[in-house]
Amino acid sequence: xxxxxxxxxxxxxxxxxxxxxxxxxxxxxxxxxxxxxxxxxxxxxxxxxxxxxxxxxxxxxxxxxxxxxxxxxxxxxxxxxxxxxxxxxxxxxxxxxxxxxxxxxxxxxxxxxxxxxxxxxxxxxxxxxxxxxxxxxxxxxxxxxxxxxxxxxxxxxxxxxxxxxxxxxxxxxxxxxxxxxxxxxxxxxxxxxxxxxxxxxxxxxxxxxxxxxxxxxxxxxxxxxxxxxxxxxxxxxxxxxxxxxxxxxxxxxxxxxxxxxxxxxxxxxxxxxxxxxxxxxxxxxxxxxxx
Ligand code: SIN
Numbered sequence: 001x002x003x004x005x006x007x008x009x010x011x012x013x014x015x016x017x018x019x020x021x022x023x024x025x026x027x028x029x030x031x032x033x034x035x036x037x038x039x040x041x042x043x044x045x046x047x048x049x050x051x052x053x054x055x056x057x058x059x060x061x062x063x064x065x066x067x068x069x070x071x072x073x074x075x076x077x078x079x080x081x082x083x084x085x086x087x088x089x090x091x092x093x094x095x096x097x098x099x100x101x102x103x104x105x106x107x108x109x110x111x112x113x114x115x116x117x118x119x120x121x122x123x124x125x126x127x128x129x130x131x132x133x134x135x136x137x138x139x140x141x142x143x144x145x146x147x148x149x150x151x152x153x154x155x156x157x158x159x160x161x162x163x164x165x166x167x168x169x170x171x172x173x174x175x176x177x178x179x180x181x182x183x184x185x186x187x188x189x190x191x192x193x194x195x196x197x198x199x200x201x202x203x204x205x206x207x208x209x210x211x212x213x214x215x216x217x218x219x220x221x222x223x224x225x226x227x228x229x230x231x232x233x234x235x236x237x238x239x240x241x242x243x244x245x246x247x248x249x250x251x252x253x254x255x256x257x258x259x260x261x262x263x264x265x266x267x268x269x270x271x272x273x274x275x276x277x278x279x280x281x282x283x284x285x286x287x288x289x290x291x
Contacts, residue, residue, distance in 0.1 A: 017046020
């Protein structure tokens with residue numbers, strides 16, 4: 001552990017499931033100031049942990065999912081993952097699997113009004129809070145407060161059209177985007193739709209942040225495609241930090257251990273074998289308003 005990591009341990013809980021800082025590879029795009037990609041700083045257990053949290057736990061009520069009571073049973077709306085795995089009829093299971101497209105956390109984004117409604121608020125998951133604060137601290141945003149999350153689920157063949165994320169009142173704070181599973185082509189343009197976008201691959205474990213000028217730029221995911229590598233199954237190449245010293249109280253240790261069990265991991269592996277998950281974290285209000 002170096003001095004920076006020692007200092008951060010005093011200040012923050014360092015989440016488990018991450019490689020040590022000196023192994024991170026961080027890239028900026030010349031013509032997109034404020035856009036930064038950290039290429040997979042996660043260990044394989046770390047990747048599995050966030051995949052399992054996004055599938056099993058984050059969609060649980062009272063968090064909000066795109067599945068509505070008109071088309072799905074109330075059990076499915078409140079616990080989609082459990083219902084998917086109880087389902088033995090292949091075509092119904094396929095419909096359940098591919099219908100889940102998003103879950104919102106913390107301050108819930110209202111897709112109709114395109115605003116955050118202060119009345120629509122549930123607890124922001126403490127582990128994701130801690131993870132995002134850690135990345136923010138490392139990247140020079142020590143006052144960052146994660147307040148809203150959107151988990152996007154992309155079965156292969158789905159996409160996300162061009163948009164800007166301007167509904168947050170705080171545009172100074174960065175937006176964090178964690179990718180897991182299959183590979184996405186990510187397009188990032190400028191403030192208007194007239195400019196040519198740049199394209200990059202987002203692979204499993206990659207962390208993208210948008211701050212400063214890039215924070216309000218148009219972006220899109222035109223394609224999700226089968227990955228060549230599965231770092232969530234890559235036991236050998238990544239050193240694991242399993243020492244008690246690095247344990248962070250905000251994480252679900254039971255789940256962190258369970259995801260290395262082949263039987264437990266099997267349903268998650270089946271899902272992620274042909275899907276991508278994106279966890280998107282934002283600060284909605286200014287830090288002063290939150291004190
Ligand atoms: C988003 O812009 O909301 C999601 C981007 C992604 O899936 O990488």
